[in-house]
Amino acid sequence: MTAASQTIEVGGARPYRIRIGPGLLDHGAALAAHVRGRHVLLVSDSHVGPLYAARVVAALNAHTPAQVVVACVAAGETAKSLDGFAALLRELADLGATRDACVLALGGGVVGDLAGFAAACWMRGIDIVQLPTTLLAMVDSSVGGKTAIDLAQGKNLVGAFHPPRAVFADTTTLRTLPERELRAGFAEVIKYGAIMDARFLDWLDAHADALLARDDAVLAPAVARSCAHKAAIVARDPLEHGERALLNFGHTFAHAIEAEQGYGGDVMNHGEAVAAGMLLAARLSATLGLATDADAGRLQALLDRFGLPTAMPPGLSADALLARMRMDKKAAAGGLRFVLWDRPGTARLVADVPDDAVLDVLRPA
Structure with a gap:
């Protein structure tokens, strides 16, 4: 943790820690500490993935033997759909993800909601770590465990409460945010x-x-x-x-x-x-x-x-x-x-x- 970093403890039945500050995506040991099993699905989107996914994979590979697979969805709210949800379930199935697998959500609120809901549903719930890269996701959607997808009839109508194991808000990612x-x-x-x-x-x-x-x-x-x-x-x-x-x-x-x-x-x-x-x-x-x-x-x-x-x-x-x-x-x-x-x-x-x-x-x- 750097001098500019801060930590917030979230209490309740499933407590977890939010870390906030520059450079956190490179803290491989801290990220890997939340990987319990052999499979990691890193979910990102077509805007954020090319910027940061390889960096996160490298940080993880230096500190865990788990297999890390990257799944990129289309950027934008339209990805938060039944089709997008099904695509992530297929990724988990192809990975052979077991109940101790971990999903990492690297991106904004759409990625966090979609990946979180997939994690909530795969084998009735596996670990999710939120890596928000937008200010909106850092202060809202990555905190609290709400996950959801949209239907034509309305926003966030299908979802689940599924608290993360941890949140890492790397403020340097905001430098590439439009x-x-x-x-x-x-x-x-x-x-x-x-x-x-x-x-x-x-x-x-x-x-x-x-x-x-x-x-x-x-x-x-x-x-x-x-x-x-x-x-x-x-x-x-x-x-x-x-x-x-x-x-x-x-x-x-x-x-x-x-x-x-x-x-x-x-x-x-x-x-x-x-x-x-x-x-x-x-x-x-x-x-x-x-x-x-x-x-x-x-x-x-x-x-x-x-x-x-x-x-x-x-x-x-x-x-x-x-x-x-x-x-x-x-x-x-x-x-x-x-x-x-x-x-x-x-x-x-x-x-x-x-x-x-x-x-x-x-x-x-």
């Missing part, structure tokens, strides 16, 4: 401040330039603080029966936007949709009298500071988005539920939100 993807990741970072740490919002505003410049000295603390917030919630509520739902601030709107616009082509990515969704949630909070319009304005200013969108894509129907929300796995039988805030840093789950209030914030002013 600018748009880096900015999108900050939506989830901002979310942690919005739901539980108002001072973090001030810190992010003060360090925005250094963060966007990919300075390891501020990236590692930002990722660590985000992971610490998520880890604390996950340890208390591993299966999302209560408090963990707060992590979905903005996501009910975001998932509806993503599903309605489709997952291919020039559309909002997940982080961008979360940014727009958080502002919609803040405005809905104001509409319901829970928070103020000024709070929503401050959130919008911070999102603007990080170059994130604060409006829905043009051409989406408010009624169609509302219908998508009813299909969301977070919806309850009694009506729509949203994570809303009373003020920055304080959020709660609100049930039976009236359709009219939701439509008011979805329709252009």
Whole structure:
């Protein structure tokens, strides 16, 4: 571990450690410590694999005799499908993977979700180690054990809770991340401040330039603080029966936007949709009298500071988005539920939100 590295312990029934800092993909001994058997499937995508897969394989080969096979899926959300899932199961079958095999997920949230779900299902569950290479994956999808794939009817409708054995977030991988993807990741970072740490919002505003410049000295603390917030919630509520739902601030709107616009082509990515969704949630909070319009304005200013969108894509129907929300796995039988805030840093789950209030914030002013 380098001086810039930080460690977060995730508690609960299946505790594990998150390591954050530069150069972690080269720590072969640390990676190999989580390989228990003879088979390793390293899953990456067509963008990340050529950059980092050989480096990880070399680091592992220096410290474990296990057979390491690389499987690369197509980059993008469309890989997180039933076909993509089946392809990884075939890779595990061809490898002859036994119950002590290990899957390494090297990439962003799509790779982490897809590889994690394959690991959860192969022989009823084998080890998964997350190696996130995007900011979004480092602070969100790689932590907490949620795995899933998409259906045409909606995002993440098929999945399982399957905590990793470890997470290694190598911040140097963010140097090759496209600018748009880096900015999108900050939506989830901002979310942690919005739901539980108002001072973090001030810190992010003060360090925005250094963060966007990919300075390891501020990236590692930002990722660590985000992971610490998520880890604390996950340890208390591993299966999302209560408090963990707060992590979905903005996501009910975001998932509806993503599903309605489709997952291919020039559309909002997940982080961008979360940014727009958080502002919609803040405005809905104001509409319901829970928070103020000024709070929503401050959130919008911070999102603007990080170059994130604060409006829905043009051409989406408010009624169609509302219908998508009813299909969301977070919806309850009694009506729509949203994570809303009373003020920055304080959020709660609100049930039976009236359709009219939701439509008011979805329709252009």
